[in-house]
Amino acid sequence: MTFADLGLGEHVLKALRDVGYETPSAIQAATIPTLLAGRDVVGLAQTGTGKTAAFALPILDRLDVTQKTPQALVLAPTRELALQVCEAFEKYASHVKGVHVLPVYGGQGYGVQLSALRRGVHVIVGTPGRIMDHLDKGTLDLSELKYLVLDEADEMLKMGFAEDVETILADTPATKQVALFSATMPAAIRRMSKQYLHDPEEITVKAKTTTSATISQRYLIVQWQQKIDALTRILEVENFEGMIVFARTKSATEEVAEKLRARGYSAAAINGDIAQVQRERTVNQLKSGKLDILVATDVAARGLDVERISHVVNFDIPTDPESYVHRIGRTGRAGRSGDAISFVTPRERGLITSIERATRQPLTQMQLPSVDEVNVTRLARFDDRITEALGDTARIERFRDIIAHYVEHNDVPEVDVAAALAVVAQGESPLLLEPDAEPERRPHEERGPRSSTSDRGARGDGDRGERRPRSGNGRFATYRIAVGKRHRVEPRQIVGALANEGGFSRGDFGSIQIRPDFSLVELPANLPQESLDRLADTRISGRLIEIRPDTGAPQRRSFDDRPPQGDRASRKPRHGTSRD
Missing domain, CATH: 3.40.50.300 (P-loop containing nucleotide triphosphate hydrolases)
Incomplete structure (x- = not known):
């Protein structure tokens, strides 16, 4: 099937040939003939399936350029989509003489919009809020409107435009043709289509995949x-x-x-x-x-x-x-x-x-990307800059004499001069990454976790009130974090936060003691500084943990310090960190 088979006029077909469109998409093939026949349409299709052309082409095909009041109104949820639809109309109208399309959206001055409306506009593409403003001010006349399109209707409802959209629909001529396009069909959209559309044809296009194979x-x-x-x-x-x-x-x-x-x-x-x-x-x-x-x-x-x-x-x-x-x-x-x-x-x-x-x-x-991969790319880019500079023969010739003079009077090899100039051009930033800049990959990152560390903590030792010390002399060191009982933290929260932000696995934790104003956590004794740096901004229960090595020996909590069993059972677990 081609666009010519859909019943479009030659002036529209010529514009489509100019932009290279040959075969209509599924939504276009199903919608264009229906709209050309004058029926209302409810189109269910994902974004990127060609909905804009599906309603813009039939509208342009039937416009009366002698009528100066708006004939078509397209409502869009965002300014960006309104501008995109407006650009599409202008592109498809390149061979339709005298067509004027106006974007109307918030954030743009009223003066530009009012001047265009006074001169005469055939198609308006706008957001519901600004359209309502013009209707309230009496600066927009929709009494002779013939076509109304609701583009991405579900998004307009999500963004709180339901009342505005229904007001606009009710204030336009009952004889208008309506096309409603939506990615989903929630109850509110279904009710709106029944109330404001007349015997619409429902067209559903389901792509084989919801993301492009390209x-x-x-x-x-x-x-x-x-x-x-x-x-x-x-x-x-x-x-x-x-x-x-x-x-x-x-x-x-x-x-x-x-x-x-x-x-x-x-x-x-x-x-x-x-x-x-x-x-x-x-x-x-x-x-x-x-x-x-x-x-x-x-x-x-x-x-x-x-x-x-x-x-x-x-x-x-x-x-x-x-x-x-x-x-x-x-x-x-x-x-x-x-x-x-x-x-x-x-x-x-x-x-x-x-x-x-x-x-x-x-x-x-x-x-x-590894250090070697980054450095290969940097060297290739550096080579390209040299090659590009060598192409400027006039400037190269002028600098050649300067370099020759320097080499002659300073007894320095030309390659060293070139290297020195590269240092000057590069500045303080090193051209290549150093090998020690390679971030450490922990085993659980390479394999991928079987389940969330936070969840494992919750299912494992979290309900016992504290973790028991692991065996192995010198394996762990004690760290202090600035959250404790009065912040209502639990071991599972500490495990989850440190594991997620610091890259620790379950075996990296020793005992966890929760004191009134702070907690003591046993972590690997050889913990590198970079691991502590990664934890600098970590929060638990909304507080920075301010992790640092504990200066005293870890003090085990006695049996009397533990909360009563009833309290532990009644306390609701608080999962995750404030960043979540």
């Missing part, structure tokens, strides 16, 4: 504190063009972007606190190549379609497969290849199984 999906087991260093190494060895790094919180996006900039990368953050003007500027910089890395939250990145995105990195892996699918869908679009890399802490290992089960595609475990 995306390579990998994951790296990494401790929380090592994520920035791991990301830096990956950036060194991966051949990427543009990248989106997903973080879980707004503050994390700013922190990660700042640390990447400090390491010399062109990175910026977008989140809900960023002003719209700055967001648009940042996205345009990413598109143009002035920016290489975008650090974003889920909501801020929704609707982004940037052709340069070759890699997506889940700095914080999402807890639900649907978010994972949406995230990695930012790369590998329209048949292009892409790479998705997820950082997984040892306790998050189970999320990989959930994602694989939901997407029906395996994720490949990768290892942190």
